[in-house]
Amino acid sequence: MRIDIITLFPELLKSPFEASILKRAIQSKKASVYFHNLRDFSNHKQKQVDDYPFGGGAGMVMMIQPIDQCITLLKNERDYDAIIYMTPDGQTLNQKNSNHYSTLENIILLCGHYKGVDQRVRDQFITHEISIGDFVLSGGELAAAVFCDSIIRLIPGVLGDESSALTDSFQDDLLAPPIYTRPSNYKGWEVPEILTSGNTPKVEQWREEKALERTKELRPDLLNES
Numbered sequence: 443m444r445i446d447i448i449t450l451f452p453e454l455l456k457s458p459f460e461a462s463i464l465k466r467a468i469q470s471k472k473a474s475v476y477f478h479n480l481r482d483f484s485n486h487k488q489k490q491v492d493d494y495p496f497g498g499g500a501g502m503v504m505m506i507q508p509i510d511q512c513i514t515l516l517k518n519e520r521d522y523d524a525i526i527y528m529t530p531d532g533q534t535l536n537q538k539n540s541n542h543y544s545t546l547e548n549i550i551l552l553c554g555h556y557k558g559v560d561q562r563v564r565d566q567f568i569t570h571e572i573s574i575g576d577f578v579l580s581g582g583e584l585a586a587a588v589f590c591d592s593i594i595r596l597i598p599g600v601l602g603d604e605s606s607a608l609t610d611s612f613q614d615d616l617l618a619p620p621i622y623t624r625p626s627n628y629k630g631w632e633v634p635e636i637l638t639s640g641n642t643p644k645v646e647q648w649r650e651e652k653a654l655e656r657t658k659e660l661r662p663d664l665l666n667e668s
């Protein structure tokens with residue numbers, strides 16, 4: 443998978459890709475991520491990328507010209523499966539969407555700032571609009587990093603243990619069951635006995651029960667959706 447990220451603040455975005463699972467995914471060429479600084483595409487002398495909104499009102503609007511230039515250049519080089527705008531008024535991301543996006547070959551992510559982008563950018567170039575939740579960030583960069591993490595880890599071979607993405611919370615509309623590791627007794631706080639019994643079918647059954655119990659208690663809305 444190739445991800446091109448268009449941003450005003452590439453430095454905000456770099457570190458998530460320089461450690462742990464995302465770093466490994468990039469090193470093993472399962473994913474490649476490129477940053478494009480929008481200012482480099484401005485045809486203004488002062489590298490201006492925003493301007494006042496027509497009709498007045500608070501805040502600045504990201505101009506169409508540098509965004510058009512950047513997206514057009516990328517599209518001339520390859521076909522894109524999705525051109526995504528990160529925005530609080532987009533479709534809220536969930537695991538089902540992440541599964542889908544993780545199967546795509548080439549995507550562009552556009553990070554918004556200020557009041558957002560000129561509507562004509564959304565009308566002419568954007569194929570999907572994604573929000574990571576009902577709250578407003580200072581810009582789309584952190585949202586883009588969250589989105590990239592959620593999809594890259596799902597690319598086959600990226601996670602060491604092939605089955606571990608399948609047992610994540612939300613993969614089957616359930617929260618994950620509780621997990622424990624050694625020691626089995628810490629300060630008298632014991633691990634549930636079943637987990638150290640070696641009885642795999644019983645352990646599986648216990649995990650399913652606990653997953654359902656946890657979901658009923660913490661996220662009953664997930665059960666009502668399906």
Ligand code: ADE
Nearest residue numbers: 528529530573574579585
């Ligand atoms: N940009 C600002 N807030 C955002 C959010 N919640 N999701 C995606 N992009 C954003």
